[in-house]
Amino acid sequence: VIADRVFAVIKRTQDLVGETILITAGGTREPIDPVRFIGNRSSGKMGVALAEAALDRGAKVILVGASMAVPAPPRCESIRVTTAQEMEAAVLKLLSEASIVIMAAAVSDYRVVSPAPEKLKKKASLELTLEPTRDILRQIAEQRQEGTIVVGFAAETENLLEEGRRKLHAKGADLIVANDVSQANSGFESDVNEGVLISRDAEEVVPRSSKREMADRILDWARSAARARTI
Amino acid sequence: VIADRVFAVIKRTQDLVGETILITAGGTREPIDPVRFIGNRSSGKMGVALAEAALDRGAKVILVGASMAVPAPPRCESIRVTTAQEMEAAVLKLLSEASIVIMAAAVSDYRVVSPAPEKLKKKASLELTLEPTRDILRQIAEQRQEGTIVVGFAAETENLLEEGRRKLHAKGADLIVANDVSQANSGFESDVNEGVLISRDAEEVVPRSSKREMADRILDWARSAARARTI
Numbered sequence: 001v002i003a004d005r006v007f008a009v010i011k012r013t014q015d016l017v018g019e020t021i022l023i024t025a026g027g028t029r030e031p032i033d034p035v036r037f038i039g040n041r042s043s044g045k046m047g048v049a050l051a052e053a054a055l056d057r058g059a060k061v062i063l064v065g066a067s068m069a070v071p072a073p074p075r076c077e078s079i080r081v082t083t084a085q086e087m088e089a090a091v092l093k094l095l096s097e098a099s100i101v102i103m104a105a106a107v108s109d110y111r112v113v114s115p116a117p118e119k120l121k122k123k124a125s126l127e128l129t130l131e132p133t134r135d136i137l138r139q140i141a142e143q144r145q146e147g148t149i150v151v152g153f154a155a156e157t158e159n160l161l162e163e164g165r166r167k168l169h170a171k172g173a174d175l176i177v178a179n180d181v182s183q184a185n186s187g188f189e190s191d192v193n194e195g196v197l198i199s200r201d202a203e204e205v206v207p208r209s210s211k212r213e214m215a216d217r218i219l220d221w222a223r224s225a226a227r228a229r230t231i
Numbered sequence: 232v233i234a235d236r237v238f239a240v241i242k243r244t245q246d247l248v249g250e251t252i253l254i255t256a257g258g259t260r261e262p263i264d265p266v267r268f269i270g271n272r273s274s275g276k277m278g279v280a281l282a283e284a285a286l287d288r289g290a291k292v293i294l295v296g297a298s299m300a301v302p303a304p305p306r307c308e309s310i311r312v313t314t315a316q317e318m319e320a321a322v323l324k325l326l327s328e329a330s331i332v333i334m335a336a337a338v339s340d341y342r343v344v345s346p347a348p349e350k351l352k353k354k355a356s357l358e359l360t361l362e363p364t365r366d367i368l369r370q371i372a373e374q375r376q377e378g379t380i381v382v383g384f385a386a387e388t389e390n391l392l393e394e395g396r397r398k399l400h401a402k403g404a405d406l407i408v409a410n411d412v413s414q415a416n417s418g419f420e421s422d423v424n425e426g427v428l429i430s431r432d433a434e435e436v437v438p439r440s441s442k443r444e445m446a447d448r449i450l451d452w453a454r455s456a457a458r459a460r461t462i
Contacts, residue, residue: 029270034388034413035337038263039270069300106266109353119388119412122340122363130357157265157350181350182265 017058022098024105026068033116042106044068049211141172248289253329255336257299264347273337275299280442372403388413
């Protein structure tokens with residue numbers, strides 16, 4: 001068993017040469033006014049772990065990073081964005097260059113309808129009207145060239161498996177990484193993660209492990225899917 | 232002139248021995264649900280620059296840090312908080328230990344009335360009702376022991392001087408540091424800052440300078456005020 005694992009790790013070396021992997025990371029922010037915004041707890045650690053693992057395995061990596069608590073790896077092409085709309089524009093522009101797309105960023109589902117041009121003054125109450133942002137994962141799945149592998153994430157606090165399966169089909173992705181973000185020591189802001197990889201024909205539980213180890217599991221899956229497309 | 236400046240810098244050395252300075256830093260976050268929050272663009276750099284300058288000048292420093300893009304100095308006592316309410320509780324509890332209080336954090340003015348216990352699902356629109364948080368600076372100014380110096384910040388995008396003067400009086404602070412956060416390369420997230428120090432009897436423009444230099448100017452002022460109280 002140990003020999004198998006060593007062999008698997010050795011085999012991973014440079015097994016993604018020739019792939020161009022577009023990875024999104026971090027959390028987008030939607031302005032309320034010039035000072036305040038609606039954000040989310042994504043640290044960018046999962047996306048950066050994916051980028052580092054893919055680089056180590058020989059892939060070309062393009063990282064589209066929103067707000068992140070960790071730096072982008074210096075070895076990859078890196079684009080910084082703030083809002084969901086900026087991320088959408090960057091990802092759709094780069095889509096044709098990618099053979100694999102992994103959407104690890106936590107993208108705002110909502111944006112403020114009319115952000116204030118000046119800092120809002122404190123008053124008795126404030127109503128914010130939010131509207132949905134466009135679904136980037138679904139657009140990627142629709143607009144991709146034949147053969148491009150699309151991986152999405154589902155960060156959930158309940159009904160993990162059902163939500164993951166629903167998103168796989170609703171968005172047309174090849175793989176959904178469903179992870180439970182309600183646990184204090186896993187997922188957002190943590191160095192470890194756990195979850196379920198959900199594809200159309202298989203589900204694989206990833207037990208609590210480092211984000212780097214989870215990244216390699218996701219890349220193993222994407223590599224198999226990429227190999228299958230060429231047969 | 233150069234000799235004067237060198238002398239001033241030398242004189243600063245250890246001129247805050249005996250002072251305990253309570254400093255707040257970073258931006259508080261108010262939850263919308265377990266994943267999303269309302270935040271602000273404060274990086275914590277100004278508060279950390281104040282803490283480092285105060286430590287170098289011999290003060291004891293207690294740092295109450297919200298969300299920060301930079302680490303707290305290892306030499307100070309450091310408390311981490313998330314929301315405005317947590318910051319209020321931490322600061323009021325520590326107030327009696329401090330001879331100088333500097334509120335450099337950007338504290339949420341509003342919080343969501345009823346944060347959702349589970350992650351909100353995407354739907355056609357979302358209304359968020361916000362209510363004001365309690366004013367921490369005003370409470371500190373009211374509850375402080377005689378002789379404690381209180382410094383607040385006013386981050387503004389317009390009418391800098393008028394807002395700074397208004398806050399000085401409305402909140403009962405001894406000094407307001409008013410800074411313009413509408414400029415791209417100054418204030419929030421930047422390593423430089425500029426603004427006006429506003430006290431009851433003087434106003435001093437601080438031209439564009441490093442946050443460390445601005446920190447030392449603020450501490451110079453606080454030291455003079457602290458010295459005046461003992462005469």
